[in-house]
Amino acid sequence: MTIRDETVPTPASPLRLAEVAARAGVSESTVSRVLRNIGPIAETTRAAVLKAAEELGYVPNRLAGALASTGSALVGVVVPSLDNIVFAEVLRGVTEKLEEAGLQAVIGVTGYDLAREERIVSALLAWRPRGIVIAGIDHTPRVRDLLAANGTAVVEMMDIDGSEPALGRRVGLSHGAAGAAMAAHLVARGHRRFGYVGHDISRDIRARKRLDGFAAELARRGGDLVARQMVPGPSSVSAGRAGLAALLAAQPDLDAVYFSNDDMAVGGYFHCEANGIRMPDDLAIAGFNGLDIGQELPRRLTTVRSPRYRIGQLAAEQILTRQDAAGPASPATIDVGFELIAGETA
Amino acid sequence: MTIRDETVPTPASPLRLAEVAARAGVSESTVSRVLRNIGPIAETTRAAVLKAAEELGYVPNRLAGALASTGSALVGVVVPSLDNIVFAEVLRGVTEKLEEAGLQAVIGVTGYDLAREERIVSALLAWRPRGIVIAGIDHTPRVRDLLAANGTAVVEMMDIDGSEPALGRRVGLSHGAAGAAMAAHLVARGHRRFGYVGHDISRDIRARKRLDGFAAELARRGGDLVARQMVPGPSSVSAGRAGLAALLAAQPDLDAVYFSNDDMAVGGYFHCEANGIRMPDDLAIAGFNGLDIGQELPRRLTTVRSPRYRIGQLAAEQILTRQDAAGPASPATIDVGFELIAGETA
DNA sequence: CTGTTAGCGCATTCAA
DNA sequence: TTGAATGCGCTAACAG
Numbered sequence: 258m259t260i261r262d263e264t265v266p267t268p269a270s271p272l273r274l275a276e277v278a279a280r281a282g283v284s285e286s287t288v289s290r291v292l293r294n295i296g297p298i299a300e301t302t303r304a305a306v307l308k309a310a311e312e313l314g315y316v317p318n319r320l321a322g323a324l325a326s327t328g329s330a331l332v333g334v335v336v337p338s339l340d341n342i343v344f345a346e347v348l349r350g351v352t353e354k355l356e357e358a359g360l361q362a363v364i365g366v367t368g369y370d371l372a373r374e375e376r377i378v379s380a381l382l383a384w385r386p387r388g389i390v391i392a393g394i395d396h397t398p399r400v401r402d403l404l405a406a407n408g409t410a411v412v413e414m415m416d417i418d419g420s421e422p423a424l425g426r427r428v429g430l431s432h433g434a435a436g437a438a439m440a441a442h443l444v445a446r447g448h449r450r451f452g453y454v455g456h457d458i459s460r461d462i463r464a465r466k467r468l469d470g471f472a473a474e475l476a477r478r479g480g481d482l483v484a485r486q487m488v489p490g491p492s493s494v495s496a497g498r499a500g501l502a503a504l505l506a507a508q509p510d511l512d513a514v515y516f517s518n519d520d521m522a523v524g525g526y527f528h529c530e531a532n533g534i535r536m537p538d539d540l541a542i543a544g545f546n547g548l549d550i551g552q553e554l555p556r557r558l559t560t561v562r563s564p565r566y567r568i569g570q571l572a573a574e575q576i577l578t579r580q581d582a583a584g585p586a587s588p589a590t591i592d593v594g595f596e597l598i599a600g601e602t603a
Numbered sequence: 604m605t606i607r608d609e610t611v612p613t614p615a616s617p618l619r620l621a622e623v624a625a626r627a628g629v630s631e632s633t634v635s636r637v638l639r640n641i642g643p644i645a646e647t648t649r650a651a652v653l654k655a656a657e658e659l660g661y662v663p664n665r666l667a668g669a670l671a672s673t674g675s676a677l678v679g680v681v682v683p684s685l686d687n688i689v690f691a692e693v694l695r696g697v698t699e700k701l702e703e704a705g706l707q708a709v710i711g712v713t714g715y716d717l718a719r720e721e722r723i724v725s726a727l728l729a730w731r732p733r734g735i736v737i738a739g740i741d742h743t744p745r746v747r748d749l750l751a752a753n754g755t756a757v758v759e760m761m762d763i764d765g766s767e768p769a770l771g772r773r774v775g776l777s778h779g780a781a782g783a784a785m786a787a788h789l790v791a792r793g794h795r796r797f798g799y800v801g802h803d804i805s806r807d808i809r810a811r812k813r814l815d816g817f818a819a820e821l822a823r824r825g826g827d828l829v830a831r832q833m834v835p836g837p838s839s840v841s842a843g844r845a846g847l848a849a850l851l852a853a854q855p856d857l858d859a860v861y862f863s864n865d866d867m868a869v870g871g872y873f874h875c876e877a878n879g880i881r882m883p884d885d886l887a888i889a890g891f892n893g894l895d896i897g898q899e900l901p902r903r904l905t906t907v908r909s910p911r912y913r914i915g916q917l918a919a920e921q922i923l924t925r926q927d928a929a930g931p932a933s934p935a936t937i938d939v940g941f942e943l944i945a946g947e948t949a
Numbered sequence: 950c951t952g953t954t955a956g957c958g959c960a961t962t963c964a965a
Numbered sequence: 966t967t968g969a970a971t972g973c974g975c976t977a978a979c980a981g
Contacts (some may be wrong), residue, residue, distance in 0.1 A: 271731065271753050273974060284952050289976065297950055314752055319729040320670045321974035324957045329666060331709070331730075339698075345691035352685075352712050361726060363677070363709050366698050380707060383665040384677075385617065406660055407617050494899040524899060531901045550896060553840040553870060556879045619958060630968045635960065643966060667958035897972050 272315045281309035281447040323385065332576055333381030334362045335391040337369045337461075339594055340491050341520050343546060343565055344392070347414070350569020351390060358577050360387060369491075375399050382407050388576035394419045394427065395462050414572040416463050417590055420562060427590040428571045432463045435561045435595050436470030438542055439515060442597055443557075444478040448512035448541050451475060452484045454500035454525060455517035456492040458508035464492075466518040471515055484508035494518055497524025505540075513541035513603060519548040519560055526554060526602065541603035547596070559600035564593050618661045625657035625694055638663060657904060669731065679727030680708045681737040683715045683807075686837050687866050689892060689911055690738070693760070697736060704923050706733060715806035715837075721745050728753050734922035740765045740773065741808050758845020760918040761909075762809050763936055771868055773936040774917045778809045781907045781941050782816030785852075785861060785889055788943055790824040794859040794887050798830045800846035800871060801863035802809040802838040810838075810863040813891055817861055830854035843870025851886075859887035859949060865894040865906055872900060872948065887949035905946035908939070910939050 278285045283302060290296050291306040309315075319420065323329035334351055336344040352362050363384060365377035378400050381389060388410035394417070396404075404411050404424045411425030418431045443451070458465040472482050480577035485502035488496040497516055504514065520546025526536070534540050536556055544551060547562025571591055624631045629648060636642050637652040655661075669675035680697055682690040698708050709730060711723035720910060724746050734756035740763070740906065742750075749772045750757050757771030764777045789797070804811040818828050832850035834842040843862055850860065862868035868890025872882070880886050882902055890897060893908025917937055 271728075275974085284955080285975080286977085287951060290951090293976090299950060302950080314748060316725055316728045316749070316753065318731060318974055319673060319733055320666050320668075321957090322976070324664075324666045324959090325974075326957080327976095334679075339691040339695040339968040342688050342691065345685040345688065348691075348710075349685040349712060352710060356711075356723075359726075360731075361709050361711070363707050364694075364698060365702075365707070366695060377702075379662055382617075382662045384707075385664060385666055402660060403662070407662065426979095473734075498899060523896070525901055526942055527901055549839055550869070553844060553873055555873055561649055621958085632961085632969080634969060636967090639960085641960095645966060648966080664958055667973090668960070670975090671958075671960040672973080673960095816964080 262429075269326070271318065272313055273318070274315075276455060277306065277310050277313055277315050279433060280306045280313060306453065328387050329385050330360045331363050331384045331386040332360050332573070333365065333378070333384070333386045333389040333391075335365045335367060335374065335377055335381070335389065335506045337367050337392055339366055340493075341518075342548060343518075343563075346565040347392070347569040347572075350566040350571075354570045354573035354577070360573075361575075365515045369457075371397050375403075382409065386566050388412065388579065390414060390572045390576065391424075392416075394420075394421055394423070396424070409441050410576050412572045412575045416466070417592055418466065423589060426575045427570055428575060428593065429591075430563060430595050431470075431591055432466035433470030433473075435545060435563075436467035436515075437471075437474035437575065438595070438597050439467075439545070439561055440471045440474035440480065441478060443513050443515070443541060443543060443603055444480045446513075446537070446541065446603055448603070449471065449480055450510060450512045451480055451482045452486070452504050452508060452511040452514040453516075454486045454488070454497060454504055454514055454521055456488055456496055456521060458487070458517060461492070461517070468515075468517070484511065488521075492520045494520055494524040494527070497521030498528045499524070501525040501528045511540060513537070513543065516542070517600060519546040519551045521546040522558055522560065523548075523551055523554070526551075526556075526558065536602040543600075543603045547598055551600075552598070554602075556601040557598070559603035560598050562596040562598055564595070568593055618659055618662065619664070620661075623652065623656050623659055623661050626659060627652045634793060668923075670755070672895045674733050675731050675742060676706045677732040678706050678919070679711065679730070679732045679735040679737075680721055680725070681711045681713060681720065681727065681735065683713050683738055684837065685712055687864075688894060689864075689909075692911040693738070693915040693918075696912040696917075697919045700916045700919035702921070706919075706923075715803075715873065717743050721749075723747050728755065734758065734925065736760060736918045736922065737770075738762075739808060740767055740769070742767075742770070756922050758918045758921045760914050762812070763938055764812065764843055769935060772921045774914055774921060774939065775799070775937075776909060776939050776941050777816075778812035778913075779816030779819075781891060781909075782813035782818075782861075783820035784811075784943050785818035785891070785907055786817045786826065787824060788945070789815050789859050789861070789887060789889060789949055790821065790826045792859075792883070792887065792949055795826055796856065796858045797826055797828045798832070798850050798854060798857045798860040798933060799828060799862075800832045800834070800850055800860055800867055802834055803836060804833070804863060807838070807863070814861075814863070821879075830857065834867075838866045840866055840870040840873070843867030844874045845870070845913070847871040847874045859883070859889065862888070862890045865890040865897045865904065867890040867896075868904055868906065868948075869897055869900070872902075882948040889946075889949045893944055897946075900948075902947040903944070906944050907947035908942040908944055910941070914939055
């Protein structure tokens with residue numbers, strides 16, 4: 258007989274509260290109270306219940322628990338992509354914060370597809386989650402209705418600039434301002450003739466907002482956005498590399514190139530390195546996100562850091578602190594800001 | 604009156620089946636059947652129900668549904684980390700496959716912490732999920748008991764080599780073999796004196812298995828593993844860069860360095876580049892994972908590609924096809940294999 | 950401090 | 966083809 262045999266034989270189906278109650282010699286409600294640390298319980302009773310539950314390997318059925326009480330310990334999280342590290346970090350922030358509170362994340366990945374977002378939000382709502390954390394503030398009317406209707410706490414994250422009325426609290430940064438800040442920085446560095454290399458910004462709305470902010474600020478400061486190169490599909494290092502090659506083929510006389518994000522910019526960096534283009538003298542390169550990889554390049558990438566992990570944490574926190582009792586409401590919008598990293602490529 | 608006002612006014616609390624039934628003038632059971640496409644329904648009835656549900660914006664309560672029937676449409680997914688792109692890609696594969704089948708992923712991130720894994724698995728089981736997808740095959744006895752007991756479908760992914768009895772199906776690759784393959788490749792390239800730069804492999808068991816396989820094969824082929832440098836904490840580009848610097852300071856006369864993964868190896872690459880160390884002539888560099896970034900470097904990284912997205916998809920598929928009816932059982936273990944990428948750094 | 954009684958919203962018998 | 970009854974496993978009053 259091995260040590261592992263000491264554990265209880267595997268039951269065919271999950272145990273119920275009743276079986277724990279029977280073994281402990283108390284009622285179901287008592288077991289329920291003990292397990293949830295509610296109300297006054299005699300120490301002996303508590304010990305007996307805990308012992309029985311432990312010995313049987315009881316795992317409570319939260320489906321039933323959530324149905325009987327109100328709201329599940331589930332939080333829906335909707336992100337557009339898991340292709341790069343950005344939303345994985347957001348997710349990490351969310352799950353860590355939720356875990357502290359005993360909540361769990363049900364995730365949905367939209368692929369920047371609005372129709373899919375509708376299906377996903379609806380499916381998430383079906384679990385009657387404590388809240389929904391969703392990336393972005395631009396949604397279809399159907400998504401807006403769903404989210405507004407079900408009395409669920411909603412947190413929109415990543416983005417805070419737009420004219421749409423908020424569906425709930427917001428945690429993020431102004432992508433327009435981030436683009437503008439980079440434009441100001443690059444002009445201050447002496448650059449005048451600009452190019453842009455982007456991925457599919459018809460789907461990635463925040464990338465478009467950065468470009469818009471960048472272009473507007475450039476115009477204001479006397480810079481010229483003389484060429485744009487869009488690469489179909491999602492952002493990637495290879496897309497950035499190919500994009501810059503194409504851009505320079507069409508427009509060789511540029512001072513600086515702004516990329517839709519760091520993945521793209523790192524690709525541009527590699528293109529320069531492989532082709533003897535010196536940064537920033539021959540060409541300045543700038544991105545967005547502040548990924549680690551960009552800061553470990555032999556020449557540190559000029560970029561804007563977005564506090565992704567923190568956004569995830571704060572978003573989860575907003576669900577947790579949803580006006581439990583009285584007390585002042587937390588602000589409707591949390592601007593986490595951003596940090597311009599001067600780097601060495603611009 | 605704007606267009607958005609055409610939609611139904613937002614109800615305070617979520618609707619129930621009964622309210623749809625009332626509006627459609629049928630019973631709850633009929634609505635339930637229509638919504639799940641079950642049994643014979645008169646076309647007129649179906650239309651009426653669908654219309655009512657649509658107009659009211661009804662979202663079914665899956666908690667109740669799952670409780671009344673058996674098993675939820677939830678699948679627990681346990682990953683060790685979301686620090687790098689690897690598990691984000693696995694997650695993408697899992698969620699995409701699950702979405703096709705109308706299932707959803709509840710995620711747990713262990714941080715390579717076994718105690719946390721226990722809590723997470725238990726919490727996931729509380730939702731009576733259709734199945735659990737978990738990274739790795741090395742778990743504590745408690746986790747093994749939990750997973751074995753509750754009659755849940757289990758898929759262990761990423762790793763297939765170990766002597767532990769399987770908890771369910773397995774989808775992954777042999778990390779020992781991957782390490783050995785790289786050792787063979789590097790020796791064939793003429794390298795003899797080897798170094799290793801790793802992160803915390805006491806927690807990252809698969810990284811350790813690769814190192815073990817690498818070292819064993821090296822011994823067999825006449826190579827020498829003369830120095831190891833471990834960097835505390837998780838893998839990262841900066842850790843790899845610092846690790847290689849430290850390794851070379853202690854042991855300058857190496858032919859080649861094997862890194863615990865691509866993030867680390869890219870860091871090593873940057874160290875070489877910044878210090879005028881030519882790859883592979885002065886020093887060969889090799890990693891594991893086959894990340895895009897490594898293949899976009901000016902000199903393509905020598906590495907082993909792991910089919911992460913595919914592993915995620917297959918893992919989800921294993922949950923879906925869990926012996927529904929008769930038919931032959933799918934194999935207990937799926938070896939997805941790996942691909943050695945010769946690259947240009949070794 | 951503890952037990953008993955009612956549902957939570959739905960899927961599933963069984964009748965009709 | 967449809968409706969009425971029963972219970973999934975638990976929490977929440979309410980007694981005691």
